[in-house]
Amino acid sequence: MTADELDPLPGAWRSLGRSLRMGWRSSPAMIATAFCTEVLSAVPDAMFAWGLTAFATAVIAHSGTQIAAGCGLLAAMAAGNWLLETVSSRVNQRFADRAAVVVESHIAELQAGVATIEHHERPAQLDRISVLRDHASALSDLYRHLFTLIGVLLRAAITLGLLASVNPLLLLLGLFPLPTLLVSGRRAAAEKRVEEAGARHDRLARHLFLLATSATAGKELRVARTGPLVRRLRHRAWEQGHRPLARARWVSTAWQAGAQALFAAAFIAALAYTAAHAANRTAAVLLVLAAGSRLSGYIGQTMTQLHFFRTIWLDCSRKLAWLEDYAAKHRAEAEWSAPERLAEGIRLDAVTFAYPGTDRPVLDGIDLLLPAGAVVAVVGENGAGKSSLVKLLCGLYPPTSGRITLDGQDLARTDPVSWRRRVTGTFQDFFAFEFRLRTSVGIGDLPRADDPEAVGTALERAGADDIARALPDGAETRLGAGWPQGVDLSHGQWQRVALARGFMREQPLLTVLDEPTSAVDAETEHALFDRYAVLARSGTRSGTGGVTLLVSHRFSTVRAADLILVLNGARVTEFGTHDQLIALGGHYAQLYGIQAEAYRTGLR
Numbered sequence: 001m002t003a004d005e006l007d008p009l010p011g012a013w014r015s016l017g018r019s020l021r022m023g024w025r026s027s028p029a030m031i032a033t034a035f036c037t038e039v040l041s042a043v044p045d046a047m048f049a050w051g052l053t054a055f056a057t058a059v060i061a062h063s064g065t066q067i068a069a070g071c072g073l074l075a076a077m078a079a080g081n082w083l084l085e086t087v088s089s090r091v092n093q094r095f096a097d098r099a100a101v102v103v104e105s106h107i108a109e110l111q112a113g114v115a116t117i118e119h120h121e122r123p124a125q126l127d128r129i130s131v132l133r134d135h136a137s138a139l140s141d142l143y144r145h146l147f148t149l150i151g152v153l154l155r156a157a158i159t160l161g162l163l164a165s166v167n168p169l170l171l172l173l174g175l176f177p178l179p180t181l182l183v184s185g186r187r188a189a190a191e192k193r194v195e196e197a198g199a200r201h202d203r204l205a206r207h208l209f210l211l212a213t214s215a216t217a218g219k220e221l222r223v224a225r226t227g228p229l230v231r232r233l234r235h236r237a238w239e240q241g242h243r244p245l246a247r248a249r250w251v252s253t254a255w256q257a258g259a260q261a262l263f264a265a266a267f268i269a270a271l272a273y274t275a276a277h278a279a280n281r282t283a284a285v286l287l288v289l290a291a292g293s294r295l296s297g298y299i300g301q302t303m304t305q306l307h308f309f310r311t312i313w314l315d316c317s318r319k320l321a322w323l324e325d326y327a328a329k330h331r332a333e334a335e336w337s338a339p340e341r342l343a344e345g346i347r348l349d350a351v352t353f354a355y356p357g358t359d360r361p362v363l364d365g366i367d368l369l370l371p372a373g374a375v376v377a378v379v380g381e382n383g384a385g386k387s388s389l390v391k392l393l394c395g396l397y398p399p400t401s402g403r404i405t406l407d408g409q410d411l412a413r414t415d416p417v418s419w420r421r422r423v424t425g426t427f428q429d430f431f432a433f434e435f436r437l438r439t440s441v442g443i444g445d446l447p448r449a450d451d452p453e454a455v456g457t458a459l460e461r462a463g464a465d466d467i468a469r470a471l472p473d474g475a476e477t478r479l480g481a482g483w484p485q486g487v488d489l490s491h492g493q494w495q496r497v498a499l500a501r502g503f504m505r506e507q508p509l510l511t512v513l514d515e516p517t518s519a520v521d522a523e524t525e526h527a528l529f530d531r532y533a534v535l536a537r538s539g540t541r542s543g544t545g546g547v548t549l550l551v552s553h554r555f556s557t558v559r560a561a562d563l564i565l566v567l568n569g570a571r572v573t574e575f576g577t578h579d580q581l582i583a584l585g586g587h588y589a590q591l592y593g594i595q596a597e598a599y600r601t602g603l604r
């Protein structure tokens with residue numbers, strides 16, 4: 001599948017219905033109140049033109065009682081309108097705040113619920129998700145703007161009724177806003193298309209902004225003096241995204257100005273007609289003047305609402321519905337739970353894998369059995385496909401072809417959540433969770449995240465108990481220098497914390513250690529791995545037949561594994577014990593020899 005082959009977005013109205021249902025479930029009482037107050041407030045607001053006319057007529061007639069009555073009427077209308085609009089806007093705001101949390105959590109859950117991480121790496125999907133994430137808060141405003149739109153349309157209908165009371169022909173004035181609305185709808189769609197086409201540049205501009213302002217990139221940018229270059233690139237990306245959008249907006253403005261000029265001409269004609277033909281000329285002209293000018297205001301508001309409706313709410317609803325469908329599709333394929341234990345092991349049958357959006361296989365026709373209970377080391381040059389193999393076994397990507405089976409059970413049809421519960425380990429690009437040390441380790445096994453004993457054991461297994469001892473508040477110390485009383489760790493210490501997190505689970509079926517100690521010195525790594533291998537072979541971790549996969553470039557560690565797998569050019573070229581591979585005299589024996597020689601020379 002290429003990067004641009006994406007499922008089409010679901011239908012607009014069906015998606016809108018789904019978003020509205022989600023909002024409704026989060027607070028039906030608030031939505032009902034907001035709707036009633038918004039709709040009720042439309043009546044005094046639209047009737048204000050009539051009140052104004054009555055008042056002006058009374059002034060012209062010099063009638064004291066009528067002037068007083070007109071004043072009272074206008075005051076009552078203004079107060080009623082203000083009160084209802086205030087209540088409506090407060091309720092709407094409270095609802096929007098609550099809905100924002102619901103919508104954002106929903107999007108985060110959907111993304112996390114997708115078993116694979118393909119959607120994080122396919123540019124076209126990323127663009128969709130990035131637009132959705134940017135406008136997530138807008139979705140929570142959906143009801144508010146929908147009610148405003150209904151309120152404005154109601155105001156426009158009442159206003160047309162007032163105009164018809166002067167002369168039914170004035171109802172024709174209601175036709176002239178149609179070109180404005182048509183233009184507004186069409187242009188909104190055109191602008192949306194341009195915005196989508198530029199989403200990639202926008203994402204790049206944001207990425208470069210984060211790069212220019214983040215502490216991690218700061219060091220390199222200063223040393224290499226690449227700050228000005230990043231700023232230039234960011235500016236260029238922004239221009240590439242926004243120049244076509246600005247052009248599209250100018251075109252929209254020109255069309256809208258034309259359509260509004262048409263309405264203005266019709267309004268002036270209506271005024272002239274009323275002045276020439278109405279029976280009660282003064283009152284009629286005043287009413288047409290007041291109602292007509294308000295009608296033009298309502299058209300402007302309808303246009304704004306429709307524009308946002310088309311560009312944001314309808315579109316976001318469709319993207320949200322797409323993400324919901326995508327997450328459901330990737331969940332629905334599971335038929336079984338992960339097995340309780342492994343008797344045979346994890347088998348790869350003719351597994352080939354190319355990253356989404358690419359054609360080049362990074363793993364090609366892999367046939368392999370990782371036996372239950374074994375510690376298997378994976379070696380190979382940079383880019384040989386070691387981490388890709390790890391990601392496939394964790395179920396983060398499905399193989400492009402071939403199968404991975406767990407005691408014969410297809411991983412692709414195994415419930416990913418149940419499989420993840422039985423997978424643990426540390427990745428090469430581990431994440432530094434800036435929580436308290438205890439939490440940062442404990443989240444490796446959520447049900448026991450607050451168990452100090454479990455965290456203590458995991459720290460010991462990772463040889464990171466010395467880190468906890470050296471910190472001012474032990475395992476309760478906040479990690480990360482950016483937080484009050486936060487303490488930063490060295491890269492190697494962060495890595496050991498990540499390793500401890502990977503050692504939290506007691507009965508994993510798969511433990512992946514992808515260069516888990518690359519920032520730790522060779523001696524410590526060796527000691528650590530020796531300890532780990534003893535543990536893995538003892539009943540505690542291997543009682544369930546769990547497989548351990550260790551990726552390392554250090555052959556002193558690798559040789560301690562039960563089996564060694566050599567990857568070369570996307571294929572498995574050698575697989576066996578250390579002694580077997582040395583006897584084979586192939587790639588492994590050669591690399592082992594080079595490292596052993598280097599160590600000997602270094603020690604001499």
Ligand SMILES: Nc1ncnc2c1ncn2[C@@H]1O[C@H](COP(=O)(O)OP(=O)(O)OP(=O)(O)O)[C@@H](O)[C@H]1O
Binds near residue numbers: 121355362382383388
């Ligand atoms: N997300 C990705 N999208 C596209 N290609 C990728 C992605 N990640 C890795 N690759 C490519 O897949 C190939 C194998 O990468 P992988 O990370 O599996 O190698 P590795 O053996 O772990 O290397 P190293 O020893 O440097 O960690 C590389 O050519 C790399 O460019």
